[in-house]
Amino acid sequence: MDLADRQMQFQELTRKILELKRDRKAVILAHNYQRPEVQDIADYVGDSVELSRRAMGEREAKIIVFSAVDFMAETAALLNPGKKVVIPSPAARCPMAQMLPVEAVRYWKNRYPGVPVVLYVNTLAEAKAESDVSCTSANAVQVVEALSGDSVLFGPDHNLAEYVQRKTGKHVIPIPERGFCPTHLLIVKDDVMLLREENPEALVMVHPECTPDVRETADFVGSTSQMCRFARESKAEKFIVGTEVGLLHRLRKENPGKVFIPAYDAAICPNMKRNTLELIHRALALEEHVVSVPSDVAVRARRSLERMFEIIQ
Secondary structure (H helix, E strand, O other), rough: OHHHHHHHHHHHHHHHHHHHHHHHHHEEEEEEOOOHHHHHHOOEEHHHHHHHHHHHHOOOOOOOEEEEEHHHHHHHHHHOOEEEEEEEOOOOOOOOHHOOOOOHOOOHHHHHHOOEEEEEEOHHHHHHHOOOOEEEOHHHHHHHHHHOOEEEEEOOOOHHHHHHHHHHHOEEEOOOOOOOOOHHHOOOOOHHHHHHHHHOOOEEEEEEOOOHHHHOOOOOOOOOHHHHOOOOOOOEEEEEEEEOOOOHHHHHOOOOOOOEEEEEOOOOOOOHHHHHHHHHHHHHHHOOOOOOOOOHHHHHHHHHHHHHHHHOO
């Protein structure tokens, strides 16, 4: 199938999706790492918690189609108990979230009794249910600073834990000891430095899930939404972007006069890319792959998220 045929197919699928969305009273959410055509069809594009909170404001919506990975759709279900949440591809699973099963959280809690447990939103609901408070990459420092005591258990991303420790001065104990995002580990310091040499006028912005030596090369470290804001507000015209390459589509759309260069052009999350227009259409048509969380888990996991909102408001 050539490019013209593919574009026609996208146009026809877009028409069908918009028609179904209206009939089903649905809202489509897409994470910043989704395929370009998926971002273009979405009502909202952003990070996971930002999108879930958006959905909370969609009072007329009956269905949330969350085009992302498993834990993000779970978060939407936790925060929107009165709506049906579907995920286009149930195979879109976050490998980092799988690194911290609930049994591991309980093990670390028993090993460090009384130490607050802060879990990154990149965890499954049953793990969140064992935590004291959730956090995002954008607010992790603020959340940890708000807690009493000098130590916290923090998981599952080891690099984000190290970043939080540097920023807060607290003793941040990573759980598991070496949790990581496989995609962000593909970004290495030498590649960034080479791009800096080739583009001396460019600013470097990277995600805190990157390794410390990559973060040290950056002019700005932040979440995907924070990167979007930084690029929009900066007077610079060229940026080297250290995160999953899906974000560059949004950056280019929002800043048509600026240039965005991937720190590593193969930094692709295959799980994020599992969602397609075809699967979004199927999810709407059949209302399939409904995301549900057992009520006892949901109550405790929601409390962890609400505690985060209380801190950052």
